[in-house]
Amino acid sequence: MSAVTLNNIVKRFGDFTAVHRSSLEIAEGAFVTLLGPSGCGKTTNLRMIAGLLDPTEGEILIGGRRVNDVPIHKRNLGLVFQNYALFPHKTVAENVAFGLKYRDVPASEIPGRVQDALDLVQLPDVGERYPKALSGGQQQRIALARAIVIEPDVLLLDEPLSALDANLREDMRVELKRIQERIGVTTIFVTHDQSEALAMSDQIVVMSDGRVEQVGEPEEVYNTPASEFVANFLGASNILDAECSGRTGGKLSLDAPIFGDLSIPAEKAPNLGGAGRAKLVIRAEKLVLSATPAPEGTVSVPATVETVDYQGQAVRYFVRAGETQLQAINMIDEHPFAAGAQVHLHLRPQDCAALPG
């Protein structure tokens, strides 16, 4: 039985449809990320699961029980907000204890449970302080402690890391994942940050314009995007118009500009039926710049470096091959190429994916 089920959910705000008929099954104990740009409907979905919004159509099931008409305070969910939403007039311990007061927890057990939760988020000694005396990262840990101390059926995280600065965000994401694995709570995480989604999730649900574009494990979503939107949103991709001439064995033959004939594995193009128009997806990091022509088994085409975007351990190039501009992200071995350099672009056909044209 899935922990959370969305059944043909539609949400309209007046004339605007925020979520178009989306369906989703979330397994018990899974860490599922709703990923998409702002306005894609991911937060609307989360708020409907939480009970902060009512779906216009469709049903929501939590633990097999239909919750459309169950008010938020009876759903037993842990909710963590981007802006922490700690009660500023209560101490940290009072914040964490808040949800326990509305449950059948004997008063004598509350301090112990609060302390356990504070230990779990590695802030055991701040119980007597007020939230404003803590840093943003600490406040978010307390918000997490407050949400999990009630042993929720589902933990809902609404962009919980977005308000933190970059270094802290990466630490917190490791921390958050550690805590989630430790307590094993089903978690739905909303973010617009693809690296958070890729790093933390068991499953990623990519959303755009209120529709679910793709559901899959991080690797699957990353390597085999189901749509042009997914290919562009997760990482940087080059998408070229191509022509598929057919399927032979487990391979698809594609004729693409610049690269000519490519034979790609069929599983990298699950949505492509057969011959006809297609789109070739080349991940920016799979396109390798080299001073020398390619070894056997690799396609190689000459190109000119136009722009160099130096990023420390990696570099992003914009190169021109014929009429087409492509981007490539390469790790740096010694020195990056300079703008204007003549290079060879190397590409292994099995690294490409294809979409229906």
Add this chain to the structure above:
Amino acid sequence: MSVEAREARQPWILLSPALTAVTLLLFIPLIFIVIYSFWLRTATGAEQVGFYLDNWREVLSDRFYRDILLNTLKIAAITTVVCALMGYPAAYFIARARGNKAILLLLLMLPFWISYIIRTMSWINILGVSGAFNSAMIWIGLIDEPIQMLYNETTVILGLVHFLLPFMILNVFVSVDGIDTNLEDAANSLGATRWQAFVQVTLPLSLPGLAAGGLLCFVLGAGTYITPLILGGPTDAMFANLVFEAIITQLNWPLGSALSLMLLAVLGGLVLIYNHYLGMSQLAKGLG
């Protein structure tokens, strides 16, 4: 001149027009009033310049003044409580309204475009012997003779509530409007009903606004003389009416000065207590 020195001077330059006005129009007249309060009005009606404590002795020892002062504070307190009970829900509604809050706030400010005196007098047309209420009741047949509902303490409080309610609503509105709605959502998600979330989270966080509104209502209510003059009976005089009476009717400036300083001291003391516990910045927020 260094940047630091210039920055240190800047607030004073910006404040100087206001300080000049306050000094000329408030501070200096106040000093005059203090001086007046030590003069004496002789039986002939002339003022005797000097340092006499007679006015102060009379004001501080006469039970008549003390009773009226206590009654004034009581009326102001009742008015404040009524304003809080009526104003809080309205302010909460406006702050949490999904639609255009600006329109709702404009509606709230609308009465300020009509003179306070006219607004107060409008109650005569509503509750007076030949007013709307009595006419309607007679027309329906519920009563035969008009009932005199005006000119008592209740109508004074009614008039004060009518006058002061917007101040309360504005202050509470600013306070509630500044509370993150996620806090209520968080409380709900943790198991609190909407009412519990309100009592546990929103209400305590909005108390500073409620206190600021309360202070304004109390001070403005306790200092008014127009409402009791228009809507009160002969025994419903409030303290400011005594000042009015002494200065305008009896032309006894020294006694009026002492009385007005006494009211100023009582209300000023309240403001100081408020400031000690909550700070004036909250009041500034509500007014802005």
